[in-house]
Amino acid sequence: MQVLIWGLTLLVLALAIHLIVWKIRLPRRQTKVLLQIFFGTLIAGSAGLWTHPELSLFGVAAPEGWTQYARIALLFIAFTLAYMITYSGLEADSPSLVMVQTIAQAGDAGLPRQTFFERMNDDVLVKPRLRDLLTDKMATLQDGRYHLTPKGRTMARLFVVYRAVLKAGKGG
Known part of the structure; x- marks a missing residue:
């Protein structure tokens, strides 16, 4: 239970920092900054828990021993990498998504082939x-x-x- 509670707590903290930074200013190299935020949170959070073993959250004590920290790191890294893949899809529209959205906007009438190819040009794709x-x-x-x-x-x-x-x- 310690791994789940503390791993998810660090993830929520990293996501909160991510949202705050993005509200202040959208970084130019978003993926790089996201990795810095997430791995910085993992390192700082683990160091904080290590130096304050008396901490407790929802009645769950701070992790004990390096194996608990390794498991938290594994959970955290797995979620972080999954989030990075998901975020890259949100960061920039994929060509397939742009095409589907363009066709969907045409509604039931459909999108004429020539119009589709006019809209799907190098500027877009x-x-x-x-x-x-x-x-x-x-x-x-x-x-x-x-x-x-x-x-x-x-x-x-x-x-x-x-x-x-x-x-x-x-x-x-």
Whole structure:
């Protein structure tokens, strides 16, 4: 019970800090700041509990021993990574989501094919992703050409290996 109560308490605290920071100012590199907030909360919260073992929440005492802290960290990290995946879907509209929303807005009458293709252009589907690559420093734009940074190459390799393991072909 200690792991659940204290792990969820740290998660709620991290989410509260996240919301406060976003209300003050939306960070430019949101994913990086989210990771800093969540892992900073885990580290600071664990240190606080370690140095104040007399704390209690809902009648549940502070964790005892490093194994309890390891379990709290495991729970916290699992939830954090799941939240990061979910948040990335909220941070920027995926091309599929943009397409579905565009068709849904047409209602029962449907959306003419030509209108769909006029609305689904590079400004909507491609350019925002290129800006994200530049913002996240996965690519640079030099002399009118995009180049992957070491971080971008690492990410690309990760996806190539992942797709190879799944025996997935090229494509989306």
